[in-house]
Amino acid sequence: MRPRGITWSKVAQWLWVLSGPTPNEMTERLLSKPFHRKEILKPTHRPPFILLEILRRDISKVKTLEMLISYTRDHVLNLVDTPRSSVPKDQAITSAVFKGTSESDDASSLRKNQRRTITKSEKFGIEENAFAILISRLLYQTRRIWPSAMVDIAHLIVRYMQSSSVTNVSPLNPPLFIRFCKMNNYFLRLLALPSSIEPMQSMAYNWEAQKLLLELAGQFDPPLRLDQASYRAVVQVLAATKKSRRESRSMTFRNRSWPPWRVEQDGMDAQRSQEEDFSRVISAIMRSRESGYTQDDQLSIFGGVDTDGTPTIHTRKLLKSRSLDSSTRARDNHDDEGRVWAARIEATRDVYEGWGAFSEFCKKGGRPTISMCLAMFQKINYESKRSALQLDLHVPPGDAREVYPVSDDNFSEFYKSRLQPPTIQNLYQEMRAAGIVPSGRCLRFLLQHARTVDEGLGYLLDSGIHERVVAYLANGGESQIPPDVVAQVSIPILADFISLICRFAPRLKKISFDTELEMAEDFRSPTKRNSSPARSETWTIREARAIQHSHPRDPLTHAAFLLKSWRPKFRPAWYALLKCLARKDIVMVRNLVTDSSRTCDNHELAWRVTRAVLEDFHSCDLELDPEGFRLVCQTFAKYAEAAFNESQRHREGLIETSQIIKAECAKLTNGGVEVPSKVNTRLRYIVEGAHLHAYVRAMGLIGDHAAITSLLEWMVRNHEELDAIASLAANGQRMLRQTIVAIKAFCDISEHAVATAQPLVEQVESWGGWPGEEEVEYYLNRGHDQVQGAGAEPDDDEKDD
Template sequence: MLVSRIIRHRDAVRLGPELGLGLNHISHFHAGYSKTLRHSAAAEPKKSSGTTVGWRRHRRFPKYLRDSPSGTFALRLRSRTTPLTFRAWQRFDEAARSRSLRLPIVTLQMMIRKDEAQMKTSLSQSLCDDGQWRTRLNSLAFKGISEGDIQHWVWIMEGKDADERIERFVSVDRPKPIFLLFQLLRHDQRFQKGSSLQSIYDYVYRHHVRSKASPPDAALPFGAVRRTLDPGLNMTRWNFATLFRLLVYHYLRVWPSALPALAKLVCLYVEITQQVAKNGRKAYSDACSIFNYALVMFQRKSPVQPVFQMRYNWRAQKIMLAMSTTLPRPLLINRSGFRAIRRVMLALGKSPAERRVALRMMRTWPPYRRDWDGLDEKREPADDFSRSVKAGVLMHEAGYSEMEHDRALSVLGGVLPGEAPTVQTRSLSPRTWTGRQANLNVFSTWAARVKATRDINEAWHEFQTSPTEGLQPSVQVYTEMFKKLVAIPVNQLPDPAHALLPGDAREVFPVNDATLTTFEKQRLRPPTVEGLYSQMLHNGTRPVGDCLSVLIQHAPSMQAAMRYLHDSPLDKAAISALQLPHVPSADSSTISRHRRRDAAAGPTLEVLQQIPLGNLGAYIFLMCRFQPRLAAEPARLGKMRRAGLIHHAINICAQRLRPTLDDGQTYKAPWHTIMQTLAQPKLLVSAENTQDRRFHDREALGLALRVFGLVKMGGGVDVVVLDGLCKATQKCLRWTDMGLTTDGGGDLQPLLRMAHATIVSAFSEMAGGSPASQHHPATRHNFTAGSLQSYMQTLGYMGDVDGMVQAVGWILRMWEDETVLEDAKDVLNGQYSTIGRVLVMFRAFAETQVTGSVLEQLERQMGALQERKYCTWRWPTQEDADAFVRWHRQEHNAAFWSRVRPGV
């Protein structure tokens, strides 16, 4: 009866216009129908099961939670190391009261019950009793989940750090719930081992990608049990997208060179999904969605050397594009995918074709192309487009209109179609404004025009050319102009014989003003940094963000940097904490005294957290830049006071970048600056003995070891930190009897032994530590030929020939890995000649200290690589080693070379 009334109501609404019934008739009909429906519902008898008919809904509490169960689970894990808030305790109490059978809730309650068994809290009253708990576990047992499985999941999450939790997670080769996988890959998890990411990669490949291609397990029953235990059913498209985003996040921070491995994983997932899909149209739509999502994820930059690491982003995108072409129906690229490709291409070095175009640019502005020969005359304007601009043309041909942000990408790409050309500039993507602030993208285009220039006059011309009449430049435009004014000038014009071309780096080229009069030169000359800064303040723009960092980093004095900071909207108490405290010179003589003084009266973490990390890194760079150097005459009072700058920088970083904080585990730029400063020769690090170079070299090595330990406790060491420690050690070796194990260095020997053990251990950990894989590189660290040269030279002067043999063997093995030492394998790159000097250095140090069989084995290994792998490296001859000794022989190492290679 009730159903028939509903049908009549639906037909009346549908046929009302056809029958001539107006809206009033239909509304009266609807009112009468609603009244009848209420009476009918009231007259319907209720079922004996207790359920009601009609529109009544079940109560959401206590089965459902107000907050996300996974979020509460993550909050419980973070509360073990952070202070507990009342709101967090409320969420734990709600989770403990819940009777839901969702796996995050049950696992969290198991963890709470385990904690309550050790120490009772008020949460014990919220948990269910043992009988109810057993009943709920029996319900989960129907789905194939036992109490032992839940206890195993709790044991996994109780690991002391992220690496140990991953090790426990993969210790048993059995599918785990997806929520547990997401918990292990949260953004606040910090991995220090590449093997952890590789293990989780293999797990995802086996259980969530490859398993989709295999037939369903016949041993699994149908229904809820199969969905719970079959990982192929659990990994939906949205779950895979979330998992992929988390993996990209961690790979960019730990192992950027392994991004192509993630691309291969996505390609396999897309191919298998289309093969096993029953609905072809939906499978194609899902494949396009994952494909474009992967392209967008691969545009993200690494926090360390983002421009250099972008080559791996491009390789990952190329793998995705190549996969699309092999499918029966190529996947479609949307607007976001095209933009992601363009942004990655902007950060790549110029291709040979792009270099030819850059060499043919006129010295006038705009830089139109010159025709050198008949082939140039036959070229069309589109032939000179960079790869990024060509991708923009393809986006336009695909039907996507050009927006303001696309114009900024085209300007940096070298050509804005329909307008005058610019200079192709290697750069990260300009800032993109969205939502209500989308109109600010016009400033991104303006800033890109200032950046895509060759000299300061061209930059000043673009700075003064407003896109709209009356529009004042923003802080984003001022930042690019400041960068041009402080850039290092290049004393040569673009030449094919030189590797540096306009747009390759931040350096500016000479101004083309040979034909201009003196008056015209003065008229076109841009203002100084101070003049432009005064103009910016006069227009009501204050220095913030990247603009403030540029000004601080290139400030002419510490007082000028403090003025920039006070003009910014930063907290004044935090700015005062950055100032070097005034202490008597007698209290700044040794490392221990500096440590005691700064520990007693140093800036607190709460105050330093008011300073953005970029501004903090710029101020650390400024302090290291003004660190004094040793001189022949005694140091004056101002120079003695500035000797404490490096100590103040270390203590600020030790407070702000603590190993227990996320910033301390991810942001290493200030530590890199400090280590590179400590490695510089003739560094004055104390107010005592200002003419004793040996004393200051020893103090610098002690500080370097301290910084090395702090960095290792945080996010782990890297190549820059290891290279700085090697060079700081070499400074002290000049005061010892090199190559001997006796105590010829006096008080330096304990420090040198500690440095030697630290260096060898760090290199062994960085060079190895990851199992062999067909997709991942042999190491996650970006070793360079220069860093290997410093490491080998340090071991050679310390007499560790065995360590040198192991290092050379590792270098030769890395020829087969295309990612490791990539630039050192390029004949046109400067690192190629450096790696040759490393091999010559090894023979000069080790030829008389190792057996001939060892050298013969390494030489045979080199010959095998030349035959099988087309290795272009060359094994050095004895004449090369003798020439190396004659070139590097000095007064402080003459006795060492006389022992190592007598007669040279």
């Protein structure tokens, strides 16, 4: 017996919507496609469970998610439009955290005004539990593909809670107050979870969304209360958010010895209290303690204060929420001390300080944990990187992974030997001798930084993965992945392994005026490469794809084989191969580089294989994000630069295939025009200067000034959002300026292009005006290679899709 009001026609419509092959198709059917070509599914015939069912699937396209958020706004919550919100800038912690449950007169009057503006005609077609599930699934999707939309979801939460209290007499009655407190605390915890795309930079959106709920808590009467988990969620977001200028500056005026006490620069510093140097993390922890809660010592150490009150180095750190239930607490108690000491190791400036903390724990009779070993692995690795590249660091300590040079000028050789940490290999042997098995983030870090493929395979064997599974990863096999392989190898581990083998792809190494091949001799497969001459003049996409699908013979072939076999929906796995193909010195076929006249053919083949990989990528229902777009642009630009003085065939092929780049750019920029949307967020992606520069360079090398001008017009329309995004990265403004310099460099050969581009650039004051000749000359000589520099955001070992 069917419920009253439910007809078989409606049920058939619901089945038609939910029978779509993909979430994108389901969304199109739900919103606009006709049913039986006659009847459109009316809003009143769309119950919330259909939307919830669609959101259970992994949505792959940002446009689809934008449509679902708008649908939730218009048809589920029946909300009116609100003004656009810009990308958040760094702000002080909201008064809701500092003042606890207190409320100012301004907040009280604001609440009354808001209540007067909401009409009683706003009725929601969804009850509170279903609404909580809906928001939870929307936030899950935004964390996967569209982090900036978290702010829009927070606006929906605010409007729902404000409207739900309209018919209630102020102050809130006890049952409603309890329900609102639970709801607010639940959403605050969800908003602390990091996104899969640029999780460190995306934390600015997490913080902006959390601030909306914190401000909302103070607008009710009585103000909503935050529980312990909510305070922790706020502290976690602040710990991962970019440090303010004051916080970064305070780290530069620290004693070089340990503990790093503040060095007073003048009389004003002497009069300033220690509390004035506290970070926002410590300030939030203090507010939590004032409310009667305790917070993890680990968060306090990353915030800049140790458990005994001595200072540490305020370090940006991405920490995921952990459940506070009794079962989880009992299970994690044995590792709590290890996490605290791992934080002490990380919250240091150089490898000596980190090793000192590690050694101190061992001297006290402690047994190192895997989290402590990972922290020490990171310190040793980045010290090796700094010393090998002789990096001149310009970032305050704690702002990036790079470590500072050790301060040992006054140390004797004997004392230096005592402070000297072991190598990664020796530390790993000690870890294994202690019975610690590599797993999780530690295993991933070891794979990412293994010296050889064999070493990486050894890490996998030590982690407990079966020998047959490791053999499949090393040498391939049948086209269908065996079930036991799928069960034992997670997709993030697969991505790291693909990145590892791609590091050993053959490359060109220039020595004086001679050129030789630096081949990957340690690769597992003993089969030699196919050395038959390549017919570059007749290469097709099908032939390029054959390289991917043949039996693995070299790192590139094997990486493509694994991707084709697994078909992962984890973009970093695909980007590992795209990054390798984008390298200027990568060797596709030996014969194409031993003959200097055919170097361009080598780059052409890399571009053709990239196109083939991109087809497989799209066949998995995936979209390129800005980082993947940058890699594809770099491969295209590499080929375009080599083909500058080559045959007409190369130039025609470049112009023809440039449509691929333009199509991907249109996806990132809404087709280059501002599309009216009921979602507040204007940009669908976190587009940085490095991504824009890669596209400008690719189009500039083929002389497509119209494409550059179109992008510049889009940049001018969205300059506020682009500037705010640039402020989230240490080198963001520099890379944005480099994009402007590249536009001038490539447009200079056309008077019309300059006449169009220059007025556009000069409209935006923050871009520094039209570049001068010196900037262009520097860029053409060397600047275009400096896409990434020291002082980048910290590497994220914890992101997981």
